[in-house]
């Protein structure tokens with residue numbers, strides 16, 4: 001005899017554990033009993049810090065990316081709610097949530113790409129370096145997890161100060177014996193996104209038609225837009241060069257001040273992070289000619305890390321491009337950038353080595 005509706009509901013309800021409910025598996029029919037098999041082709045991506053100001057819109061945009069088949073959302077707070085919410089989007093990626101240190105390993109196992117926006121943001125009056133004391137430890141812990149659970153994954157590091165957190169990550173990976181310099185990428189895409197936007201405004205062009213290389217690092221004078229190499233080819237007056245360089249270098253501070261204590265760039269950063277992650281995934285897929293700026297292990301200058309254009313492929317940043325010809329203004333900017341970068345890199349390295 002067929003069970004009554006009440007009996008069926010009672011039986012199905014018994015399968016729903018509180019943690020599944022938290023993680024968004026609240027349907028009356030347990031996941032295991034659904035017909036969906038999952039396993040669509042694509043890449044497995046984890047976001048660490050997924051419940052934050054960047055993490056949430058980043059998770060939403062990654063769930064919309066057709067190259068992603070599995071999306072793991074990890075945070076130390078609120079990841080169940082974000083996961084439940086994002087998992088209802090009718091796009092291909094399967095979404096799973098992970099909460100707290102004890103679930104970090106499960107979040108990371110099997111991942112192809114790990115994107116890290118975990119850590120505290122700036123308030124007005126702070127520099128990115130003021131975040132070092134808190135964020136350095138967070139990045140160390142997360143990278144130890146990556147070294148253990150997905151040592152071959154590509155890492156997109158967003159947490160500030162990027163100029164120091166990337167050297168921290170490299171030292172953690174070296175210590176674990178798994179460091180592949182091609183696979184660790186500091187995300188400087190927001191500087192390029194801003195540069196394209198601000199230059200387009202000055203020139204009266206559509207930002208989508210503009211390509212500005214931004215090299216160096218990701219803080220103040222270390223952010224060095226190469227306005228002499230803008231595409232389409234164009235020229236700037238000295239006043240325009242000064243105005244644009246300063247605005248690009250201070251773009252983050254402009255947002256921090258406008259948010260007046262409520263954090264730093266989150267929405268434009270999520271956009272930039274997804275733009276960059278998408279290029280990384282296309283590279284992993286084997287697409288040809290994928291080029292983007294990133295802060296990487298580098299021999300372009302005498303410094304061990306530097307942001308410049310890189311070619312993204314199956315192995316990560318497979319080629320790091322030289323800077324190309326610089327004008328006098330950019331040569332002076334480069335010297336200032338290198339001075340500050342050297343200190344930030346050393347600070348990151350000695351945080352792990354000490």
Ligand SMILES: NC(=O)C1=CN([C@@H]2O[C@H](COP(=O)(O)OP(=O)(O)OC[C@H]3O[C@@H](n4cnc5c(N)ncnc54)[C@H](O)[C@@H]3O)[C@@H](O)[C@H]2O)C=CC1
Pocket residue numbers: 048049050051052053054055074075076077117118119120121122131135138141142157158159160161162187188189190191218263264265266269
């Ligand atoms: N590279 C870049 O261009 C940019 C970098 N950033 C940086 O990104 C970071 C995050 O910024 P927001 O999302 O605005 O901050 P937020 O405070 O809104 O979010 C950070 C998230 O990280 C989580 N978190 C803290 N400790 C964690 C841990 N041990 N493991 C996993 N998650 C942890 C928090 O719970 C929170 O959900 C900041 O360091 C900020 O400076 C921000 C904008 C641009």
Ligand SMILES: O=C([O-])CC(=O)C(=O)O
Pocket residue numbers: 121122128160190251252253255256264265
């Ligand atoms: O300025 C900040 O603190 C956040 C950031 O890195 C940016 O918006 O470029």
